[in-house]
Amino acid sequence: MGRQKQFVVALTAHERQELTDMTRKGVHSARVMTRARLLLLSDQGLKDRDVAERVGVSTVTVASIRRKFVQGGLQAALYEKARPKQPPKLDAHGTAILIAEVCSAPVGRETWTMQLLADRLVTLGVVDRISDETVRRTLKKTFLKPWQVESWCVAQVGADFVWRMEAVLDTYALPYDARRPVICFDEKSFQMLDHVRDPLPPVPGYPARVDHEYKRCGTVNFFVAFEPLMGQRTVTVTERRGNAEFAAQLQALDVRYAAADTIVLVLDQLSTHSPAALYQHLPAQEARRLSRRFEWVYTPKHASWLNMAELEWSVLQRQCLGQRLASVDAVEAALLAWETDRNARSVRANWQFSISAARDKLKRHYPFDE
Numbered sequence: 001m002g003r004q005k006q007f008v009v010a011l012t013a014h015e016r017q018e019l020t021d022m023t024r025k026g027v028h029s030a031r032v033m034t035r036a037r038l039l040l041l042s043d044q045g046l047k048d049r050d051v052a053e054r055v056g057v058s059t060v061t062v063a064s065i066r067r068k069f070v071q072g073g074l075q076a077a078l079y080e081k082a083r084p085k086q087p088p089k090l091d092a093h094g095t096a097i098l099i100a101e102v103c104s105a106p107v108g109r110e111t112w113t114m115q116l117l118a119d120r121l122v123t124l125g126v127v128d129r130i131s132d133e134t135v136r137r138t139l140k141k142t143f144l145k146p147w148q149v150e151s152w153c154v155a156q157v158g159a160d161f162v163w164r165m166e167a168v169l170d171t172y173a174l175p176y177d178a179r180r181p182v183i184c185f186d187e188k189s190f191q192m193l194d195h196v197r198d199p200l201p202p203v204p205g206y207p208a209r210v211d212h213e214y215k216r217c218g219t220v221n222f223f224v225a226f227e228p229l230m231g232q233r234t235v236t237v238t239e240r241r242g243n244a245e246f247a248a249q250l251q252a253l254d255v256r257y258a259a260a261d262t263i264v265l266v267l268d269q270l271s272t273h274s275p276a277a278l279y280q281h282l283p284a285q286e287a288r289r290l291s292r293r294f295e296w297v298y299t300p301k302h303a304s305w306l307n308m309a310e311l312e313w314s315v316l317q318r319q320c321l322g323q324r325l326a327s328v329d330a331v332e333a334a335l336l337a338w339e340t341d342r343n344a345r346s347v348r349a350n351w352q353f354s355i356s357a358a359r360d361k362l363k364r365h366y367p368f369d370e
Contacts (some may be wrong), residue, residue, distance in 0.1 A: 159259035186309035194326035243277035
């Protein structure tokens with residue numbers, strides 16, 4: 001004769017109906033549903049092994065739920081007791097020390113890591129032991145990210161910045177005039193790269209795969225000339241950047257806008273972006289003629305965001321230059337396809353920043369308007 005169960009499940013009619021309704025409605029968690037089915041089967045007198053096979057749990061779990069039912073009732077068998085909350089590993093004082101460490105530079109390291117911070121708290125005697133994951137969760141609540149570093153260039157905003165900015169914004173506010181087109185001009189360098197191993201194309205279930213290793217193939221220079229009111233742009237590739245290349249770009253603009261009386265040129269204060277480049281590489285008479293063809297509007301120093309050519313450069317990087325291009329021919333082919341598509345659609349710049357907005361946002365730099 002087998003050993004009798006120590007904890008026997010004997011449901012009342014009400015309990016049996018309640019459990020049956022729970023299994024049919026399916027609005028409870030999977031764990032609660034499993035326990036309800038387990039109790040119903042145990043109430044039928046089935047062996048723990050049979051119940052375990054039907055429900056998909058171990059015999060130990062079956063025995064444990066039977067014990068909880070007999071000792072604590074239906075609710076105790078179906079639901080876990082709320083566990084008492086553990087005190088936080090780092091109290092307010094410990095968190096303050098952690099924040100202070102994060103805001104200071106680590107000795108001998110570029111930035112803090114979670115493990116470095118955990119070790120530092122132990123060294124300082126804040127805690128006896130702490131995991132890097134606890135440190136991460138604590139910092140997440142404070143919105144501190146010590147592993148991230150951003151660099152930026154802070155412009156010296158003064159009278160020179162303000163008048164140049166307003167000159168640019170005045171230019172952008174002008175209506176379109178074919179006799180006086182506005183051209184935003186900029187130049188950037190680009191690193192050409194080639195694959196060391198051929199990339200694998202995408203297949204169902206797998207994305208395209210590119211080896212992280214690459215080889216450098218030299219650099220080229222891009223000249224971007226963007227006419228924002230007409231949505232036309234030209235991107236030219238040169239192997240060098242200097243006064244000669246800049247002068248050649250101005251000559252090309254002179255030909256492209258031959259019908260214009262004056263070409264308004266918005267550009268930054270790069271050393272080569274000057275009429276002096278024309279006099280350095282062209283006869284004096286031609287240099288003077290070309291320099292007078294343009295109205296030179298310079299953006300303030302460290303204010304490239306005021307040049308709408310920067311918007312085009314940003315789009316160009318995202319849409320075209322994320323791929324590896326190994327030769328000048330490949331670069332020119334990619335740029336031509338991109339340029340042709342955007343010009344065909346006449347994609348314009350939606351410039352919203354005006355002088356009134358500038359005076360509102362930068363009003364502390366207008367002392368006599370206070």
